[in-house]
Amino acid sequence: xxxxxxxxxxxxxxxxxxxxxxxxxxxxxxxxxxxxxxxxxxxxxxxxxxxxxxxxxxxxxxxxxxxxxxxxxxxxxxxxxxxxxxxxxxxxxxxxxxxxxxxxxxxxxxxxxxxxxxxxxxxxxxxxxxxxxxxxxxxxxxxxxxxxxxxxxxxxxxxxxxxxxxxxxxxxxxxxxxxxxxxxxxxxxxxxxxxxxxxxxxxxxxxxxxxxxxxxxxxxxxxxxxxxxxxxxxxxxxxxxxxxxxxxxxxxxxxxxxxxxxxxxxxxxxxxxxxxxxxxxxxxxxxxxxxxxxxxxxxxxxxxxxxxxxxxxxxxxxxxxxxxxxxxx
Amino acid sequence: xxxxxxxxxxxxxxxxxxxxxxxxxxxxxxxxxxxxxxxxxxxxxxxxxxxxxxxxxxxxxxxxxxxxxxxxxxxxxxxxxxxxxxxxxxxxxxxxxxxxxxxxxxxxxxxxxxxxxxxxxxxxxxxxxxxxxxxxxxxxxxxxxxxxxxxxxxxxxxxxxxxxxxxxxxxxxxxxxxxxxxxxxxxxxxxxxxxxxxxxxxxxx
Amino acid sequence: xxxxxxxxxxxxxxxxxxxxxxxxxxxxxxxxxxxxxxxxxxxxxxxxxxxxxxxxxxxxxxxxxxxxxxxxxxxxxxxxxxxxxxxxxxxxxxxxxxxxxxxxxxxxxxxxxxxxxxxxxxxxxxxxxxxxxxxxxxxxxxxxxxxxxxxxxxxxxxxxxxxxxxxxxxxxxxxxxxxxxxxxxxxxxxxxxxxxxxxxxxxxxxxxxxxxxxxxxxxxxxxxxxxxxxxxxxxxxxxxxxxxxxxxxxxxxxxxxxxxxxxxxxxxxxxxxxxxxxxxxxxxxxxxxxxxxxxxxxxxxxxxxxxxxxxxxxxxxxxxxxxxxxxxxxxxxxxxxxxxxxxxxxxxxxxxxxxxxxxxxxxxxxxxxxxxxxxxxxxxxxxxxxxxxxxxxxxxxxxxxxxxxxxxxxxx
Numbered sequence: 001x002x003x004x005x006x007x008x009x010x011x012x013x014x015x016x017x018x019x020x021x022x023x024x025x026x027x028x029x030x031x032x033x034x035x036x037x038x039x040x041x042x043x044x045x046x047x048x049x050x051x052x053x054x055x056x057x058x059x060x061x062x063x064x065x066x067x068x069x070x071x072x073x074x075x076x077x078x079x080x081x082x083x084x085x086x087x088x089x090x091x092x093x094x095x096x097x098x099x100x101x102x103x104x105x106x107x108x109x110x111x112x113x114x115x116x117x118x119x120x121x122x123x124x125x126x127x128x129x130x131x132x133x134x135x136x137x138x139x140x141x142x143x144x145x146x147x148x149x150x151x152x153x154x155x156x157x158x159x160x161x162x163x164x165x166x167x168x169x170x171x172x173x174x175x176x177x178x179x180x181x182x183x184x185x186x187x188x189x190x191x192x193x194x195x196x197x198x199x200x201x202x203x204x205x206x207x208x209x210x211x212x213x214x215x216x217x218x219x220x221x222x223x224x225x226x227x228x229x230x231x232x233x234x235x236x237x238x239x240x241x242x243x244x245x246x247x248x249x250x251x252x253x254x255x256x257x258x259x260x261x262x263x264x265x266x267x268x269x270x271x272x273x274x275x276x277x278x279x280x281x282x283x284x285x286x287x288x289x290x291x292x293x294x295x296x297x298x299x300x301x302x303x304x305x306x307x308x309x310x311x312x313x314x315x316x317x318x319x320x321x322x323x324x325x326x327x328x329x
Numbered sequence: 330x331x332x333x334x335x336x337x338x339x340x341x342x343x344x345x346x347x348x349x350x351x352x353x354x355x356x357x358x359x360x361x362x363x364x365x366x367x368x369x370x371x372x373x374x375x376x377x378x379x380x381x382x383x384x385x386x387x388x389x390x391x392x393x394x395x396x397x398x399x400x401x402x403x404x405x406x407x408x409x410x411x412x413x414x415x416x417x418x419x420x421x422x423x424x425x426x427x428x429x430x431x432x433x434x435x436x437x438x439x440x441x442x443x444x445x446x447x448x449x450x451x452x453x454x455x456x457x458x459x460x461x462x463x464x465x466x467x468x469x470x471x472x473x474x475x476x477x478x479x480x481x482x483x484x485x486x487x488x489x490x491x492x493x494x495x496x497x498x499x500x501x502x503x504x505x506x507x508x509x510x511x512x513x514x515x516x517x518x519x520x521x522x523x524x525x526x527x528x529x530x531x532x533x534x
Numbered sequence: 535x536x537x538x539x540x541x542x543x544x545x546x547x548x549x550x551x552x553x554x555x556x557x558x559x560x561x562x563x564x565x566x567x568x569x570x571x572x573x574x575x576x577x578x579x580x581x582x583x584x585x586x587x588x589x590x591x592x593x594x595x596x597x598x599x600x601x602x603x604x605x606x607x608x609x610x611x612x613x614x615x616x617x618x619x620x621x622x623x624x625x626x627x628x629x630x631x632x633x634x635x636x637x638x639x640x641x642x643x644x645x646x647x648x649x650x651x652x653x654x655x656x657x658x659x660x661x662x663x664x665x666x667x668x669x670x671x672x673x674x675x676x677x678x679x680x681x682x683x684x685x686x687x688x689x690x691x692x693x694x695x696x697x698x699x700x701x702x703x704x705x706x707x708x709x710x711x712x713x714x715x716x717x718x719x720x721x722x723x724x725x726x727x728x729x730x731x732x733x734x735x736x737x738x739x740x741x742x743x744x745x746x747x748x749x750x751x752x753x754x755x756x757x758x759x760x761x762x763x764x765x766x767x768x769x770x771x772x773x774x775x776x777x778x779x780x781x782x783x784x785x786x787x788x789x790x791x792x793x794x795x796x797x798x799x800x801x802x803x804x805x806x807x808x809x810x811x812x813x814x815x816x817x818x819x820x821x822x823x824x825x826x827x828x829x830x831x832x833x834x835x836x837x838x839x840x841x842x843x844x845x846x847x848x849x850x851x852x853x854x855x856x857x858x859x860x861x862x863x864x865x866x867x868x869x870x871x872x873x874x875x876x877x878x879x880x881x882x883x884x885x886x887x888x889x890x891x892x893x894x895x896x897x898x899x900x901x902x903x904x905x906x907x908x909x910x911x912x913x914x915x916x917x918x919x920x921x922x923x924x925x926x927x928x929x930x931x932x933x934x935x936x937x938x939x940x941x942x943x944x945x946x
Binding site: 053055057102103106108110111112114115116118119120122123126127129130244247251285287288290291292293294295296298299302 | 367415418419425426427428429430432433434435436437438439440441443444470473474477506508509511512515516518519522523524526
Binding site: 025026027030031034126129130136137138139141143144154229230231233234235236241276285286 | 585626630631632635636639640642643656659660663666667679681685686687727728729730731732733734755757
């Protein structure tokens with residue numbers, strides 16, 4: 001359980017922070033911003049799925065709530081964009097706690113849990129597509145107001161740094177969880193819930209807390225999406241696309257690791273771009289690749305890229321230790 | 330209150346659709362009951378089968394009912410291959426992994442169909458057949474709802490559940506409107522999972 | 535152990551390097567966008583949702599745009615720019631706003647002079663907003679949401695009509711057609727798809743129909759996709775409205791029409807507003823009985839314009855249907871080419887100015903010369919069509935009509 005230290009996180013963030021300084025291309029900046037957004041959403045999933053072992057197929061429920069709450073508060077009630085963002089985050093956390101309370105109390109686990117989260121996301125999507133407050137089918141358009149006070153910016157760079165800051169916060173949070181007693185409980189629940197219960201871990205409480213934190217992080221992603229794209233509707237907010245992205249990134253990058261979602265998001269997005277380059281305008285081909293990658297990763301690299309790297313390190317170490325005379329050559 | 334003139338046909342429609350649902354759910358419950366696999370790719374395979382039947386008609390002039398006779402063993406083989414060469418090895422038995430692998434498969438199959446055949450509908454001028462790639466996702470959740478409602482592994486459960494859900498869907502659509510009505514199935518799903526996960530006729534887990 | 539420990543184990547270094555490598559790799563993949571060279575041809579961004587749920591419409595839109603570009607280039611390019619050819623920069627919006635957004639960024643990096651397309655309102659909204667950051671002219675091909683042109687964005691132009699005009703025109707024409715037939719219709723039922731396009735339209739119709747003397751019995755929303763319209767048609771059958779007004783996409787429209795045919799529901803008229811299949815040759819070809827007498831108020835080409843008919847033949851010769859996405863995109867590209875000719879420059883600001891003052895008539899739509907106020911082409915309007923025999927005829931306005939309306943529908 002020796003994850004990276006805070007110093008590592010700072011290093012990685014510092015490196016990423018230089019991107020807007022190294023390029024003036026908005027194409028590149030946009031690419032990274034979206035990748036970081038997925039990394040954030042994926043990190044949320046990772047808390048519950050990676051560390052807690054509860055695979056959710058409906059993380060869109062939190063993403064969408066964060067987005068809609070923020071959008072509705074801004075456009076219907078004139079709330080300041082930053083405050084709306086914070087409230088969106090809180091809203092998402094609340095939904096997480098509610099769904100968690102319901103499902104964990106009923107003792108749902110494994111596949112049942114995955115399915116019920118999917119169902120919740122769908123219910124929210126349908127409600128959002130008919131309710132007047134969400135603009136129903138029309139969705140909500142945020143008025144263009146390129147001022148920092150309105151959480152909008154003329155240039156792309158401030159958006160980038162904000163999402164980077166959010167990702168940094170999520171990395172630190174996960175790091176702290178990893179090293180804490182709560183983290184130990186969470187992993188115990190993942191490894192063997194009955195045994196954990198037997199040794200006195202309050203598994204229901206632990207799972208609920210993990211769900212709430214997970215939801216909050218993902219909801220922050222939703223709030224950011226709204227500020228960046230200035231438009232939200234029920235399909236974007238609660239659709240399966242974001243639920244899939246949320247789980248794909250951490251699984252590919254390394255489930256249950258601090259950097260997993262970040263690595264995974266960058267790799268998956270790059271893969272998407274490569275596919276577009278190679279396959280041209282083939283409809284749906286990039287999604288075929290996503291599905292294929294998911295299957296391959298589960299088959300060959302269940303611990304994701306981080307896991308592969310750890311494997312390499314172990315093999316490298318073994319190789320070195322098998323030739324002791326040469327080691328100090 | 331809606332008059333019987335609408336209510337009765339709506340219920341009949343629901344039963345009709347429900348029977349189809351039941352059949353679909355049957356496949357799913359068989360898989361789960363025996364292998365303990367939740368097959369997320371069920372809907373995608375259904376769509377693939379529909380396309381197969383469509384093209385059997387288009388190219389070979391085969392009536393869909395006849396095509397079913399041919400396609401059943403064909404898809405049996407496909408299913409076997411998928412399990413033997415893809416799902417089994419990839420998942421190594423763990424429930425969670427199976428879910429992910431079949432999810433991945435579902436995405437792959439559906440989008441390959443999208444890529445190969447485009448997004449528009451294909452219609453068979455016989456009765457009602459209607460192919461849209463999107464259908465796969467919709468059917469998956471409905472099929473799961475039925476399986477869970479009827480009880481995982483119970484064949485009778487799947488059929489009864491199918492009819493029940495078909496009627497629920499039809500009536501919800503009638504009373505709540507087609508858009509909101511879709512919610513009926515998912516709410517039903519959540520309620521069953523929360524309060525009676527073993528379903529009506531399933532065995533205690 | 536202090537979390538600030540400076541011990542750097544190999545594993546952590548590997549992890550950090552992996553992140554940095556992934557980032558660097560990602561950056562490199564996108565580098566080519568920066569290096570695209572500038573040349574004499576004028577680059578035009580052609581943005582459509584060619585993959586994903588809207589792929590058919592996206593591909594049709596792209597077809598229309600590329601045919602226009604081919605024709606312009608074959609005729610010698612932009613004369614005012616010494617015969618510069620138009621070079622299309624094709625973009626796939628993937629049927630999502632994020633997809634559209636990313637493509638606009640790429641097109642901007644590729645130094646396009648303007649962008650045409652978008653198709654879906656949600657894509658048009660975000661794409662034009664992104665383009666506005668770079669003062670990049672954006673010509674909307676189809677997207678009908680009214681707020682596309684009410685945001686005060688100088689760079690956004692819409693050649694076709696928006697909801698407001700469409701709803702008003704549809705109702706004006708309905709009243710006229712109804713009056714001419716002796717006012718047989720009074721009650722109405724609206725069936726619409728529940729996303730931006732359908733809901734927006736339904737709202738307007740609901741507000742305006744009563745004012746014109748019609749009674750809305752019920753408004754039925756449905757999702758896209760919808761697999762089964764039996765219950766919807768049951769309701770129609772039970773309430774027996776004089777008119778059914780559908781507003782949805784192709785697949786659902788076809789299913790609705792066929793279900794009505796199966797259940798033998800035959801109102802006095804089916805009057806679509808932006809009906810997904812109501813004025814589609816594909817629908818008429820595949821389901822001639824279900825399509826008979828269906829009226830639509832939709833985008834349509836000028837049937838007296840030889841250029842429009844030539845384009846129709848060209849498209850059909852390629853084995854495609856002549857759908858509205860084709861001729862609207864075709865016209866938009868011609869509009870931009872005209873702006874380029876008039877301004878003699880590929881500079882974005884000049885193109886925007888040229889579009890603002892444009893009075894272009896070389897398009898194939900029944901709009902008259904273009905005139906943009908706040909980005910909206912004032913002359914843009916839908917026309918009324920009806921499926922008669924095996925063809926789609928224009929029945930209104932008189933100036934463009936090729937047939938008289940048949941209303942009410944004769945019995946089966």
